Amino acid sequence: AQSVTQLDSHVSVSEGTPVLLRCNYSSSYSPSLFWYVQHPNKGLQLLLKYTSAATLVKGINGFEAEFKKSETSFHLTKPSAHMSDAAEYFCVVTPRGTGRRALTFGSGTRLQVQP
Amino acid sequence: GAVVSQHPSRVICKSGTSVKIECRSLDFQATTMFWYRQFPKQSLMLMATSNEGSKATYEQGVEKDKFLINHASLTLSTLTVTSAHPEDSSFYICSARVPEVGGQPYNSPLHFGNGTRLTVT
Numbered sequence: 001a002q003s004v005t006q007l008d009s010h011v012s013v014s015e016g017t018p019v020l021l022r023c024n025y026s027s028s029y030s031p032s033l034f035w036y037v038q039h040p041n042k043g044l045q046l047l048l049k050y051t052s053a054a055t056l057v058k059g060i061n062g063f064e065a066e067f068k069k070s071e072t073s074f075h076l077t078k079p080s081a082h083m084s085d086a087a088e089y090f091c092v093v094t095p096r097g098t099g100r101r102a103l104t105f106g107s108g109t110r111l112q113v114q115p
Numbered sequence: 116g117a118v119v120s121q122h123p124s125r126v127i128c129k130s131g132t133s134v135k136i137e138c139r140s141l142d143f144q145a146t147t148m149f150w151y152r153q154f155p156k157q158s159l160m161l162m163a164t165s166n167e168g169s170k171a172t173y174e175q176g177v178e179k180d181k182f183l184i185n186h187a188s189l190t191l192s193t194l195t196v197t198s199a200h201p202e203d204s205s206f207y208i209c210s211a212r213v214p215e216v217g218g219q220p221y222n223s224p225l226h227f228g229n230g231t232r233l234t235v236t
Binding site for chain 1: 156157158161208225229230
């Protein structure tokens, strides 16, 4: 079994300040983890992924995430928020190397960026 | 880079009619595509897995006779909402895994279409 918990449904930051979106997971298997961003009425765009290589993963648009097995976390960070970062963010987990197809989506975190 | 194209982006139809949504992989072959439904301010719900050349696999609670899926080629999957009702109004998103060289297929990330906003009046 696997699950994903995005600890904050809504995060508000000021432009230029750091962003932290939290994600905790549970998985019976070694997981692959992803962060996706969704702008209004759009599909999801992949920000970054962890699949067993380096635990600190760098993605697009200045985002990065660190896989911490001991904490079962995969928090998304960005040093300085931009207005264009305002969107919905989803943390996704899938079992790695088991042949299973299932992805589990978190409930999403809406990021608001104040000018 | 890999692109998944979904069409139409927005459709309004009358109750009782059918609507077809197309999902295409533009520069890669997708033997498997996934169809999701998203309610307002909620996460994505997997509806079905579309398999090229065979029957789709539906998630529990999803009516296969209402949501017809056809995956006739390696680059096209279609979702047809039959006899649509207002409660079928939703945001539908398709996705596909892009194969990665040397990687395990189930570890490669999903690439998503831009979604289709269906409104049934």
